[in-house]
Amino acid sequence: MLMNLFKFKGGVKPPTNKTQSTGRPIAAAPLPSHLAVPLHQSIGGTPRPVVAVGDKVLKGQLIGEADGWISAAVHAPTSGTVVAVGPGKQPHPSGLDADCVFIEPDGRDEWIARQPFDLVNATPDAVRHYLQQSGVVGLGGAVFPTHGKLTPAKTVPMQELVINGAECEPFITCDDLLMRERAIDIVRGIGVFRDLLQPQKVLIGIEDNKPEAAAAMRAAVEACGEDFVVVQVPTLYPAGGAKQLIRVLTGKEVPAAKRSTDLGVQCFNVATAYTAWRAIAHGEPVVSRIVTLTGNVRQPGNYEVLIGTPMDELLQLAQPNPDTDGIVMGGPMMGFLVPEPAVPVIKATNCLIAHSERLFPPKAPEMPCIRCGACAQACPHELQPFELYWHARAKDFGKTQQYHIFDCIECGCCSFVCPSRIPLVQYFRFAKSEIWAREKEKKAADEAKTRFEFKQFREEREKAEKAEKLAKAAAAQAAKKAAEAAAAAAAGDAPAVAVAEKPADLTVDPAEAAKKAAIAAAMARAKAQREAAQPKNTDALTPEQARDMAEIEARRVQAGIADAPAEAAAAPTATKTEE
Template sequence: MLMNLFKFKGGVKPPTNKTQSVGLPIAVAPLPSRLVVPLHQSIGGTPRPVVQAGDHVLKGQLIGEADGWISSAVHAPTSGTVLEVAMHVQPHPSGLDALCVVIEPDGKDEWIPREPVDYRSLSPEAVRERLQQAGVVGLGGAVFPTHGKLTASRTVPMEELVINGAECEPFITCDDLLMRERAEEVVRGVGIFRDLLQPKKVLIGIEDNKPEAVAAMQAAVKAVGEDFAVIAVPTLYPAGGAKQLIRVLTGKEVPASKRSTDLGVQCFNVATAYTAWRAIAHGEPVVSRLVTVTGNVGEPRNYDVLIGTPMDEVLALANPKADTDGIVMGGPMMGFLVPEATVPVVKATNCLIAHSPALFPPKPVEMPCIRCGSCAQACPHELQPFEMYWFSRAKNFGKTQEYHIFDCIECGCCSFVCPSRIPLVQYFRFAKSEIWAREREKKAADTAKDRFEFKQFREEREKAEKAEKLAKAAAAQAAKKAAEAAAAAATAESGVAAEAAAPEATPAPTVDAAQAAKKAAIEAAMARAKAQREAAQAKNTDNLTPDQQREVAAIEARRTTAGTPDAEKTE
């Protein structure tokens, strides 16, 4: 099909090194000595183990259930005995451990009962759930759970479904061989995605250096009776990036702040479509994947390898040469040296390259940046790598974010063209990891602060509640005493009120109990004062001399004068 294609900015053309591994058909790798299956093999939550040491498992049996919606199940790659569920080194640049299920194969390779279904008889939600339970993830490298991408936007109609068969990274040919040999199943898997998303067009993009794959896919589309467009796109790295391929086929540029579905486009890898079809139509969860074994080997080839197979056992199938000193997982542009040769194959493992000094000579010594701008011209995301480099090197991570460092896909184009041989991608990875680490620390500190403040709030609230209870109790006690005093005063006055009241008189107004109690207390105080004055009267005043009588009279006068204010205050 002829159609107008678009271009994306930047890109490079490194040596492809693909012809070495496409001369032989796909082979099935033999059962390994043991399988180490990491539970966390995709973006999202870490699946929870559902087996333990000593359990016997069958091929395809669930060993790790999905933890949340953005998570994907993990299954036993073959039948055998679970040796342990423990931490083992994972194939990651960090070399950190991950929780793994270790299985000793029994050699029978016995499957669980498989339940093929006609997906057209299921609801879209049921199809997505089956894909999640089958462990289907993006096999182009991103390993995002596929079911999470199969829900169209509610506000933007789905215009194009893009199927990625570009495979632009040097050395990697597993998708090429998959399309050559299993094209019909790929097309049927694309049909599942089409029926779930309901796009107006389905575009299958394949780089034009794979003419056999293009022809095979065109023939399969015709045989199945679909109207998918199989399009050969120019060979330019990284044309296999999702945003770049969408740009080439549709002309739409996906901003960094948006997803492709916001523009009415969704993109899947051809291997993802194949595994989706196997999961639905054959009831087979993802327990293996195609892996290109190439590099410093005598017999490069593509193998169907069980997930969890040690990489050194896979590499041994291709007869590595004597000077092999490591294994690169992925391609030379975006791949990395695995920390140990025994780390397992995972769902993201599309290529194993035998590393040697002859094939990958040591890079020259890093020279100072001359600000030539070559990196910016090659960047497919139109970033400014030299600015990000300076701020990453100075550990000014705030400025790196101002230059959109997280838009970098680490394709390696900038490092490839740098005349100073600066490993720019390594600086960017360092900056990203530091920013993530600081964000985690900040989040932990904020969480601790929130807990502390809530503890203080709870203690203050408990103190206030206790004080309120005490106040209520004191008020109740005071009210009780006032009521008792009022009752006593009312009893004392009831007799007088009864005598004074005429038969036809109206009822006397009610006297406030607190006022009556106060009045009674005042009267009692006045009585006590009067008694005290009478008790203080002078005694033995008979037979006094005139001088003594005058002295007594003066004292009495002073006493009377001194007592008058007290009496006024009392009343």
Template structure:
């Protein structure tokens, strides 16, 4: 079936460098010496560790419990012993530490007891909760918890379910090999998503430079008896972006301030559908993923790798050349050099590229911007990168926000086409981080101000409550005396001409006011005493005599409210 395709603005065509790693089938990476499993591997909260040092764990056992709804559980990738639950370097450009569980494999690779999940007879809420507990997240790079995206909009009917098999980044071929070799399980996972979202149609988008993957997916769809439509889209970076693929397949443009579900569309990666099916059909949580190992190596290939495997151990399987000087996680457009070669593979790791100056020569010096507009023409989100660059460079971050800097997906198209070789994405990342930092500082200041104002309000409230209690007590005492006087008058014990009950009520009110005034004076006196400097701790005998003389004069003058000097021994 043919369908009309749409185009998105911008995009580039960098060298794909994909053929090197698709000549061999997927291999299973051997067991590493140890596994360092970060607990925070998805967007959302950080899972809480549920194991301790010395615990024995089985493959697939829960080691990190989901923290909130937008979070996903973490499981042991193999059986072994927990060596540490602490901070270790994570695969992130910042090089910061993250809470990790370190496991020493016992070599048995012994699974927990597994059983399929009967999703056909389960409620949608139960299926989503099961996927959360199985640690299923988006494996296309965003690692958003999948169960959160499987909740349809209550107001907008789901029209299209888009499955992303485009894999547009150069060098990365793990999704290509997954669709070639495990297409049936991918399609069954897509069917689970279809059953939960109930879309009108399902579209599987694959770039036209992957004909084998497209054919395998069509065969699997036919064999299972589904009506999913496999569509080959033009090879253009970043066609694998969710918004770009939605635009190409449906013609819908997702605004920056909205989600795709607001337009009746949802998008998932093919690897996400595969892991969801493995969790439901086999009871297997996400403990491994496919990773492309390529770049400056002798034997590029795709491996099924346990989460937590040190990257340098994985890279050795492809036999890197001696001049390899780093590891890029992800593709060359949006990837980054990892801070240490031993950082672990995580759920977001789809590719490792051995770096050297031959494949990635050092960039020539940055030149001034000539305002040619090439970056604006290449931007798939129709932004104006050159304007954002000028304001980011000038640290005018307010202006960068006026030019919608947070709509930038950091795809790198602008840097790729810039004739002045300006690393535009780096400027945008800098501006975003500064804006976030200032927002955090502002929020902290606002919270401190709120706490201070509440403290003042509480103190004033306590003072007024205390004064009110004193006034009530004085009024009650006065009323009691008036009642006693009235009782004495009725019994004939009161003298002639005693004030009537009305006079007693007036006196009671006066007493209450007097008590309130006295309480206010007591507070004022306490405040004055608290404000008095206490600098008489170390006086000489002569100074003490002078102070005593002054105190005596003050007493003789009748200055009662003046605070006395502190006595010293």
């Protein structure tokens, strides 16, 4: 079937270097000496470990439970004993540690009890849940949990399901060999995706430098009685990007900040469809994947490798040359040198390239940008890399966001064509990381501010509530006294009459009453303290001191007696003044 194909802007044609690793069929890698299985191997939440040190596990047994909807479970790649659960080195440019489950294989490679999933009687939600529990994620590089992409949009009907078999990155051939040898399982997995999404048509895109894979997929589609369309697309990097392949096959351009499902399109990798079918038809969770071993080696090829296998052990199967000085995970355009040779293979590991200066000569020194615009012409997302470079270098991260830095997929086309040999992608990664870090700090500061403001609000509220309680208590006390006075007046008690003569006292301000009560209580406490005070230095006096003390006491008493008439004489005057 002939189709009208479309073009995406930009792109480059680097040397493919693929034929070196396609001469032999896929081989099974032997059991490694140990396994370090990272718990976080996909976008989303980090799975929670469900095993402990000393536990015996079987191949395919759950060791990490999915944390939330956008997360995928993790399973034991072989049978053995859990020897540790904790941080371990990861295949990531940062070189940071992450939680792993360390397993010592017992050599038996014994599976759990496996049984097929009842696809016929299962609901779509049950199928999605099963794929999540089986650890199925995107194996094209993004490792997004597959079940999360299998929910059709409610507002836009699904028009095209695109299956990505382009594999445009140089050196990588794992998908090519997978399509050649296991096309039937891939097509059946695509059928599961088709049944869940209900698209109008299914398009399988394969670059035209893989004729054997395209022929195998066409034969498998016919054998399975499906109406999927296998389309060979021009070899142009990065045609294997999801947005680029969608553009080539459908003519639809996915805008920034939108998903392909907003346009009625969804895209999956061929290896993802394969693992989904293995999980459904055979009850096998994702515990291995196909990995290309190539580069500075004598025996390049493709191997089915257990997740968690140390990369340095795995690379020995390809017989690296003595001058190998590192391992690149991924391809030369988007890959990176792993921080340590012994880091584990993960679900995102599609290729290991033995690095050497002969294969990848050191780049010439960086020169000033001449603003030639070659990077802008090569960018498949129609960005302005030279503008992004200037602002990233100046640490003007606000400007980089204005130039849509987060639309950059870091494909490396700009760096590949730059005549000044500027590592543009490195600048863009730096800018993105700084923006993320600052946004994280701002979020933490905003949360701290919110907590402080709430603390102030709580303290003010508690102070107001306390004052209100005191006022109510004072008012209640005043009302009680008024009631007692009224009762005494009714009984003919003299003090009650005096109170009755002053009815204004019954309407006492609660706050003022509380204040007066507090003052009276303080005065009473002070008086009690004065009365309780006793001299502490009169226990052992000499006769002379005792005589002096007696004379002082006599004078004090005499003075007190002398003051009494004065107080009595002043009393009428004071009473008159009060009146």
